[in-house]
Amino acid sequence: MRHPPGCPRSRCRMFPCHTYTSATLLVLVVLAVVAVADQEEKHCDLVGDQATESKREQALLKKLEPLSTISFEKNVTSNAAEQYTYKFKVCREVDSSMSQSGLIQINLKDQKQTVVGRINETQVFNGSDWIMLIYKGGDSYGSHCRGEKRKAMIMISCNRKTIADGFTLLSEEREKEQDCLYLFEMDSSLACPPEDSHLSIGSILLITFASLVAVYIIGGFLYQRLVVGAKGMEQFPHFTFWQDLGNLMADGCDFVCRSKPQNTPAAYRGVGDDQLGEESEERDDHLLPM
Structure with missing residues (x-):
């Protein structure tokens, strides 16, 4: 073999x-x-088991998906000794070398990088015109906050004029015993509520009235022209009625708005002999005795 x-x-x-x-x-x-x-490419993972994730949170993350292709960066100087650059992405890793990093802090003095929040521990909720995105699970504090892990909160406010703008650090709360956080804000039209497209009652009445007037004029014109055989201005429906109505309105306006009195007697004018007609010679004949 x-x-x-x-x-x-x-x-x-x-x-x-x-x-x-x-x-x-x-x-x-x-x-x-x-x-x-x-x-x-890694995406946001909500806190908790996948089977128990909130449908509302999933819908909000899907709403923010257009921002995932944008990188945000902000330089912050608190004093001469503390100068940082913050880099942030929505549901994407900022730096693949730093696992699950959604928001990082870079110390410009020694170029040390610190993960402020990770996308695998995400929470999100919203109000009428804002969305709050929270990244938990950042690197642990040193001497602050009892060494707990950092947390980033990004307030996304409604601004219909931009898809994403104004990323900035509002405050860093690190003097507490616990629940320390970094608070950021930015503007985006994705946080805005849908525009109300319902018509008001006045608009509906106006549209209805205009439609009825258009039907009346077009239908009456066709009837007068094709059935009655009218020509010219008589093709307008009920032309005589509207003409009389216009005259009455003009008379009313003239009566109310004219400043000259209507019943002022005419000025006296003398009558000359040349304006008198020839008198009949027989005008007194019936007075003579018979």
Whole structure:
């Protein structure tokens, strides 16, 4: 019996060579899958088990998804000794070398990088015109806050004029015994409520009235022209009625608005002889005795 090339005779007696080949391929496939999984871009993971995650929080994260492609950066100088740069991304890693880093702090003095909050411990809630994004699980404090882990809170306020702008640090609360935090803010139109497109009662009445007037004019015009056979201005429906109404309105306006009295007697003017007609010679004949 011939043995495949490269297969030791002693090994082939116990295990066929194709068994080693299949095992090698399986290991390579597993390693490739793990490598692809590591290279995939990480997203926000809400606090708690996936089965118990809030649908409301999931909807808010989906609403903020357009911001995930934008990188935010802010330089902050608290005093001459403390100068930092803060880098932030929405549900994406800021630096792949720092696992799950959603917001990091860089000390400009020694270039030390500190993770302020991680995307695998995310919370999110909202109000009428704002969204609060919280990253927990940052690097531990040293001598502050009993060494608890850092936490970043990003207040996203409504601004319909921009998709994302104004990222800044409001305050860093680190003098407490616990629940210390970094508070940031930014503006985005994604935090705005949907615009109310409902029409008011007045608008509905106005649209209805205008529609009825248009139907009346067009329908009456067609009737007068095609059925009655009217021409010119008489094609306008009820032309005589509207004409009389216009005259009455003009008379009323003239009566109310004219300053000249309507019943002022005419000025006296003398009558000359040339304005008198010839008198009849027989005008007194009936007065003579018979």
